[in-house]
Amino acid sequence: MLETKDLAYSYDKTNWITFPDMSCSAGDSYLILGQSGTGKTTFLHLLSGLLKPMKGDITIGGKSLSKLTGGQLDKFRGQSIGVVFQSAHFISSLKVMDNLRLAQKLSGHPVDDGRIKSLLQTLNLGHKESALTKDLSVGEKQRVAIARAVINKPAILLADEPTSALDDKNCDEVLDLLEQTAKDANSILMIVTHDNRLKTRFKNQIVIS
Amino acid sequence: MNLLKLAWKNITHRPLNLVLSMVLFGLGVGLIILLLLLNSQMKNNFDRNLADIDMVIGAKGSPLQMILCSMYHIDNPTGNINVEEAKPFLRKEHPLIKTNVPLSLGDSYKSHRIVGTNHDILNLYDGKIESGELWENDFEVTLGKSAALDIGLELGDTFQSSHGFDDAEDMEHDGLFKVVGILEPTGSVLDQLILSNLATIWENHDHDGGGHEDHEGHDHSDHAVSNFNLLDYPDKDITSILVQFKNRTNFQALNMPRNINENTDMQAASPAIEINRLYSMIGIGVDALRNLAIIIALVSAFSIFISLFTSLRERKYELALMRVMGASPGKLFFLIILEGMVLALFGFLVGLLISHIGMEVLASYAKSSYRYSFTGKTFLATEWWVLLASLAIGFVAAIIPAIQAYKTDIHNTLSK
Numbered sequence: 001m002l003e004t005k006d007l008a009y010s011y012d013k014t015n016w017i018t019f020p021d022m023s024c025s026a027g028d029s030y031l032i033l034g035q036s037g038t039g040k041t042t043f044l045h046l047l048s049g050l051l052k053p054m055k056g057d058i059t060i061g062g063k064s065l066s067k068l069t070g071g072q073l074d075k076f077r078g079q080s081i082g083v084v085f086q087s088a089h090f091i092s093s094l095k096v097m098d099n100l101r102l103a104q105k106l107s108g109h110p111v112d113d114g115r116i117k118s119l120l121q122t123l124n125l126g127h128k129e130s131a132l133t134k135d136l137s138v139g140e141k142q143r144v145a146i147a148r149a150v151i152n153k154p155a156i157l158l159a160d161e162p163t164s165a166l167d168d169k170n171c172d173e174v175l176d177l178l179e180q181t182a183k184d185a186n187s188i189l190m191i192v193t194h195d196n197r198l199k200t201r202f203k204n205q206i207v208i209s
Numbered sequence: 210m211n212l213l214k215l216a217w218k219n220i221t222h223r224p225l226n227l228v229l230s231m232v233l234f235g236l237g238v239g240l241i242i243l244l245l246l247l248n249s250q251m252k253n254n255f256d257r258n259l260a261d262i263d264m265v266i267g268a269k270g271s272p273l274q275m276i277l278c279s280m281y282h283i284d285n286p287t288g289n290i291n292v293e294e295a296k297p298f299l300r301k302e303h304p305l306i307k308t309n310v311p312l313s314l315g316d317s318y319k320s321h322r323i324v325g326t327n328h329d330i331l332n333l334y335d336g337k338i339e340s341g342e343l344w345e346n347d348f349e350v351t352l353g354k355s356a357a358l359d360i361g362l363e364l365g366d367t368f369q370s371s372h373g374f375d376d377a378e379d380m381e382h383d384g385l386f387k388v389v390g391i392l393e394p395t396g397s398v399l400d401q402l403i404l405s406n407l408a409t410i411w412e413n414h415d416h417d418g419g420g421h422e423d424h425e426g427h428d429h430s431d432h433a434v435s436n437f438n439l440l441d442y443p444d445k446d447i448t449s450i451l452v453q454f455k456n457r458t459n460f461q462a463l464n465m466p467r468n469i470n471e472n473t474d475m476q477a478a479s480p481a482i483e484i485n486r487l488y489s490m491i492g493i494g495v496d497a498l499r500n501l502a503i504i505i506a507l508v509s510a511f512s513i514f515i516s517l518f519t520s521l522r523e524r525k526y527e528l529a530l531m532r533v534m535g536a537s538p539g540k541l542f543f544l545i546i547l548e549g550m551v552l553a554l555f556g557f558l559v560g561l562l563i564s565h566i567g568m569e570v571l572a573s574y575a576k577s578s579y580r581y582s583f584t585g586k587t588f589l590a591t592e593w594w595v596l597l598a599s600l601a602i603g604f605v606a607a608i609i610p611a612i613q614a615y616k617t618d619i620h621n622t623l624s625k
Binding site: 041045048050051070071077078081083089090091092093094098102105106108148 | 215218533534
């Protein structure tokens, strides 16, 4: 499903960040650990096709990311990758519902209001569908961000430090949601974090150093 | 959720920016369209009233004033000419002249000019009687359609005129005019006039002036138009003569104005030449206004540019997000271009509204002071070009921000 091989990246062509080889299958959950500045974000951006690998290759669902052209990569990213960022950002001029519609539209999928509504229900956001995102609480924003990441049932759900700003209770809740939605969408869940609370919960751990 | 809707949402999300751009752009476009409307309607008005008149003969003075007075009825006469002197040009048998229409001006009623003339004037403007009959005897008048409607006069009504164009109470003459007919609307200046026979003007002025004691008594039926011959009154004055030549390319006809100007105490002028002179004089003002409008349009283009540019800085993260969600760089480019063009479109619509409402306001003003009918309800084909130009301005203003959006570095933006 997802494989990386001899992956490396360098910002200045002298110091190379190398990443461990991985082979993950659908439904798996992974924790990617590492201290700040070790290349976690770089890894995440490589996996999501925002950066192109300089060495090695990433294969997702049989497709080699380095062989895709810019346009193909954009399309592939929209359809196969969902990303939850550390702090939730949205298109501020759009309501919750329209933010999710846009995510479907941009990925090339048809807009499916039924799917959006049921997903919002699952995430306990049914009553917020016509709210502007700036009016949401922090927790609600996080959940809308998760909804947006899984709306297209991506092959891989990437989460970048989703819990670092949360207390223990909310931390568990968000992890539950991530696991549940990833499972519903049959996605590989990858959480990039330096939050040690998560270590006990996931058995598949990859350390970047 | 297509790009157009997203562009629309992005624009309306910042209403102050939207209003600023729209007002600026609207002013520029509005001024330009207003000038176009004014120019075209004024030209139409002037052209329609040219009525194939080749030459106007009147008292010496400003030829333009004479034309404006005798053909457009918006200025005062340059003076009067003596029938005796004008005789050659009043003869029906003149070998070069097809039509000669004598005019005697000086009085008005409620800002509508009373024109002493014969029935030939109707042929110049294709005037036809709508109700009642044509003026015949002294103090009988036939009204142009607009004059009748504006003043509210009907068949059989009577009124007293006043001297000149103003309705000063103490300047009223004592002759009592009677409405005997109303003309069909022609779309020309004829609609604005009150027509009487020539003798009526003389009578009216001789009465109160008291200076000329040679009038023919009080018998108003003395000067019935149908058997009236102006040449029998060589000591009388008229204001001007409207002349159509039999053949306007005839060499002698072409020289006639110069001969009159050099050899008589009268002057002759060609309406086409004088009106062109007027256009070129107004033209300077119109050019200045047009340049001003273009400057406003450019400033507003700049405001659209600034508006998009600053909003992009705030929305950098949003654009990166759209890339993550699968949007290509081209899509972001197109989105920003759309935003610029939608802003311009709305500016154009505001301008359209401003110009046509402004034209209606001008129309009500122009009607009372110039007796010309402008309207804001007609549209010009050139307005499509203004729309195209507006969209082009929106496009150009959006290009640099759009290129920036195109170049959004997702990785760097999202890492921050």
